[in-house]
Every structure is written in structure tokens, then in C-alpha cells.
Amino acid sequence: MEEYFPEVDQIKFKGKESKNPLAYKYYNPKEKIGEKTMEEHLRFSVAYWHTFRGDGADPFGSPTMERTWYNISDPMDKAKARVEAAFEFMSKLGVKYFCFHDRDIAPTGSNLKETNQNLDEIIELIEEKMQEYDINLLWGTACLFDHPRFMNGAASSPNADVFAYAAAQVKKAMEVTKRLGGENYVFWGGREGYETLLNTKMGLEQDNIARFFEMAVEYAQEINFDGQLLIEPKPKEPTKHQYDFDVSTVLAFLRKYNLDKHFKLNIEANHATLAGHTFQHELQTARINNALGSLDGNQGDMLLGWDTDQFPTNVYKTTLAMYEILKNGGLKPGGLNFDATVRRPSFKPIDLFYGHIAGIDSFARGLKTAYQLLEDRVIEDFLEERYRSYQKGIGKKIKEGQVGFKELAEYAKENEIINESGHQEKLEAILNSYI
Numbered sequence: 422m423e424e425y426f427p428e429v430d431q432i433k434f435k436g437k438e439s440k441n442p443l444a445y446k447y448y449n450p451k452e453k454i455g456e457k458t459m460e461e462h463l464r465f466s467v468a469y470w471h472t473f474r475g476d477g478a479d480p481f482g483s484p485t486m487e488r489t490w491y492n493i494s495d496p497m498d499k500a501k502a503r504v505e506a507a508f509e510f511m512s513k514l515g516v517k518y519f520c521f522h523d524r525d526i527a528p529t530g531s532n533l534k535e536t537n538q539n540l541d542e543i544i545e546l547i548e549e550k551m552q553e554y555d556i557n558l559l560w561g562t563a564c565l566f567d568h569p570r571f572m573n574g575a576a577s578s579p580n581a582d583v584f585a586y587a588a589a590q591v592k593k594a595m596e597v598t599k600r601l602g603g604e605n606y607v608f609w610g611g612r613e614g615y616e617t618l619l620n621t622k623m624g625l626e627q628d629n630i631a632r633f634f635e636m637a638v639e640y641a642q643e644i645n646f647d648g649q650l651l652i653e654p655k656p657k658e659p660t661k662h663q664y665d666f667d668v669s670t671v672l673a674f675l676r677k678y679n680l681d682k683h684f685k686l687n688i689e690a691n692h693a694t695l696a697g698h699t700f701q702h703e704l705q706t707a708r709i710n711n712a713l714g715s716l717d718g719n720q721g722d723m724l725l726g727w728d729t730d731q732f733p734t735n736v737y738k739t740t741l742a743m744y745e746i747l748k749n750g751g752l753k754p755g756g757l758n759f760d761a762t763v764r765r766p767s768f769k770p771i772d773l774f775y776g777h778i779a780g781i782d783s784f785a786r787g788l789k790t791a792y793q794l795l796e797d798r799v800i801e802d803f804l805e806e807r808y809r810s811y812q813k814g815i816g817k818k819i820k821e822g823q824v825g826f827k828e829l830a831e832y833a834k835e836n837e838i839i840n841e842s843g844h845q846e847k848l849e850a851i852l853n854s855y856i
């Protein structure tokens with residue numbers, strides 16, 4: 422059998438003194454951090470689309486990526502070679518999960534029936550490989566944004582035939598995800614948004630997206646798919662205004678349509694920054710609303726206004742992300758999917774390893790630092806002290822709903838206010854000392 426990454430052996434943990442670029446410096450899968458191993462905490466996943474389909478093309482230039490499986494002309498043979506390459510890669514990397522869109526794994530046929538047949542054939546091979554390598558499916562999803570039929574959206578399209586086609590595609594993608602034991606199913610609203618309100622009925626489009634989600638919930642129940650359903654917010658790109666703008670917008674939408682008990686969120690770092698938030702803000706907003714489901718790990722570039730999907734290397738940010746995950750009691754059944762792609766000039770197959778190793782080690786380091794911060798109650802104790810006025814006296818009464826404006830007006834007349842410092846710089850310096 423052809424080897425696709427012959428220059429790479431199994432990636433192992435060698436510790437932070439190691440100079441080997443093909444070794445983990447921080448990620449030691451079986452090392453215990455508290456009650457769980459690093460592997461159990463982090464649940465890393467490889468994104469099939471970026472890693473095994475990304476070709477480096479951009480609006481100004483042609484593909485650059487060297488991948489032997491791209492040179493095969495027959496689409497089904499190419500899809501099969503891609504599966505072989507994917508499992509060799511994931512097994513050498515030591516990552517136990519992957520994610521895909523339906524269209525990432527098998528080519529489209531001349532009609533939906535043929536497309537589904539292609540998918541079934543490749544799924545059979547994937548199923549074999551999953552068993553052989555003991556690798557699992559974190560989530561599946563449907564690509565409802567690439568084909569021209571989705572130019573005006575999928576569930577939000579003004580054309581009901583497009584809505585129906587999208588439903589057929591999600592039905593099949595859910596069946597496939599269930600068959601492969603997928604632990605979650607993701608909805609990212611590809612082109613669910615608009616360019617101008619001059620041609621858009623926003624109310625109807627949003628009602629239709631809610632109907633689509635209702636149908637998805639019903640169908641998941643009908644086929645006994647017990648994976649977690651996840652919605653992935655993103656504020657812009659490809660449409661100017663995406664309906665699933667950020668965590669708060671999605672939560673308001675779900676509550677309006679009584680769908681909140683069925684969905685959690687898949688939160689992506691670069692989508693958070695495009696929405697003008699930090700990754701931690703989005704994670705905490707989901708966490709305090711019991712809606713933190715899974716992570717798409719990557720990072721953007723603050724100087725660029727688009728979704729650059731870079732591998733996450735900023736340990737300051739991975740630390741604060743892992744802090745939220747630990748506060749959340751973990752991610753399971755979610756995980757940490759690298760929705761990230763190597764830069765266009767990083768065109769060698771070995772760069773796929775360098776990218777993932779960088780991301781994995783950044784999160785492993787983030788996990789260790791965040792765990793220590795929590796163990797030492799650095800932020801917890803500070804917060805407890807800062808909000809202590811709500812533990813007794815008038816604050817306790819406010820918290821417990823025992824007073825109204827009248828009682829508070831009486832209280833305020835008699836009381837002198839003494840404020841305290843927020844000590845932000847002191848906390849930032851402490852955080853740096855942990856990192």
C-alpha cells in the first residue's frame with residue numbers, strides 16, 4: 422500500500438527540551454491533568470476539508486499544495502486515496518477524531534441519487550479504516566454553500582426547491598454521521614444571510630431556518646441519532662451579514678423558536694474575532710447559558726478582516742480558552758477540531774504535521790496553565806472578593822429578589838458608596854507569570 426507521508430514516523434511526546442520539530446513538547450496524551458488524561462480533556466480532531474482537500478488556491482492564484490493523492494484523475498479513486506492518506510496522517514499524528522462535510526469525502530454524481538451512492542461507497546471504506554485505526558467521528562455536516570444552487574442560501578433561500586434540496590442533503594448527512602457513530606452533528610449556516618435588505622425578507626428567511634432546524638431535530642429523533650446537535654456562529658463571510666452572527670444571536674434565535682433545548686454551539690476562534698469578540702468571550706457566553714458544545718480551534722490575524730483559519734499558536738489565548746473549557750467541566754461529547762489550514766507557501770505534506778503539532782502543543786500548554794490557575798484559585802478568589810457585596814446585607818437581598826426600587830431608594834439615602842479597584846494590570850501580570 423502506498424505511503425503518503427513516508428518522511429514522517431509516529432509523532433511522540435518528547436518534552437519541552439526536545440528540538441525535534443516532529444515531536445510533541447507539551448502534549449502527552451496519557452498524562453493526567455487532574456482527573457482526566459490530556460487526551461480526554463482535549464479530544465483533538467482533524468478537519469477533513471482543510472487538511473485533505475485544501476489546495477492553497479486563493480482569489481489571486483492557483484493551487485500550490487503538493488499532495489500525491491491530488492494527482493489521481495478518476496474522482497472515486499481520488500476519494501479513496503484521500504481516505505488512505507487521511508487515516509495514515511491521523512494515526513501518525515495520534516489524533517483520535519476527525520470531522521467532515523458530506524462533499525469532502527465523496528465526489529458529486531450527475532444527480533442526488535448518484536451523489537448519495539458515491540457517498541455510501543466511500544463511507545464503507547471510512548468505516549473500515551475507523552475500526553482499523555481506532556479513530557472516531559467527532560462530527561459530520563453537510564456542505565450547503567459550495568454548489569451554485571446555494572447562491573442565495575440553503576434553508577434561507579427564496580427558492581423553496583433549494584430548501585428541499587438542502588433538506589435532502591442534511592437527511593443523508595445525518596444518516597451517514599449516525600452510521601459512523603458521529604458524536605455530534607454541526608450546522609454552520611454557510612450562505613444563510615444576505616447582501617442587501619432591498620431583495621431580502623429577513624423575517625421569512627429566519628422562520629424558514631427555524632423550520633429547517635425543527636425538521637432536523639425530528640429526523641434525528643426518528644433515526645435515533647443521539648449525537649449532540651451543534652450550531653456554529655459566524656458573523657460575516659461569505660455573506661455580508663450572516664444570521665448566526667455570534668453566540669448571543671444564536672441563543673436568542675433558538676429561544677425565540679423554542680429550539681434551545683435541542684442545540685448547543687460549536688464555537689470557532691476566528692469567527693469570534695470577526696464578530697468583534699475574543700474567543701474567551703464567546704466561550705463564556707455559551708458556558709453561562711449551558712450551551713458550550715464544541716470548539717473549532719484556529720486563529721485569525723488581527724490586521725486582516727477575513728477568516729484566515731490559521732493554526733492556533735497564541736498560548737495566551739489557548740490558556741483562556743482552556744480555562745473556560747475546564748470551568749465548563751470539559752467538552753464531551755464535543756471536542757477540539759482544528760478548523761485550520763496551512764499557509765499557501767507551506768505547500769509540503771510535512772507542513773500539515775507542523776501545523777497540527779503547533780496547534781496541539783499550544784492547547785496542551787494552555788490546558789496545563791489553565792489547570793494551575795484554577796488549582797491556585799487565582800481568578801476565582803479575586804472574583805469572590807470583588808463581588809462579595811452580594812454575599813450579605815443589601816446585595817444578598819437583591820440577589821434573592823427580596824427588595825424592589827422602594828427599599829433600595831431608602832437604603833441608598835442612608836448609605837455611603839466606597840468603590841474598589843479592578844486591578845486589571847495586576848491580574849494580567851499574574852496571568853503572564855503562569856504562562
Ligand code: XUL
Nearest residue numbers: 562609653689717728760
Ligand atoms: C467556515 C467553517 C466551516 C464549519 C463547518 O468558516 O468554519 O468549515 O466549521 O461547515
Ligand code: CO
Nearest residue numbers: 653689717760
Ligand atoms: Co468552523
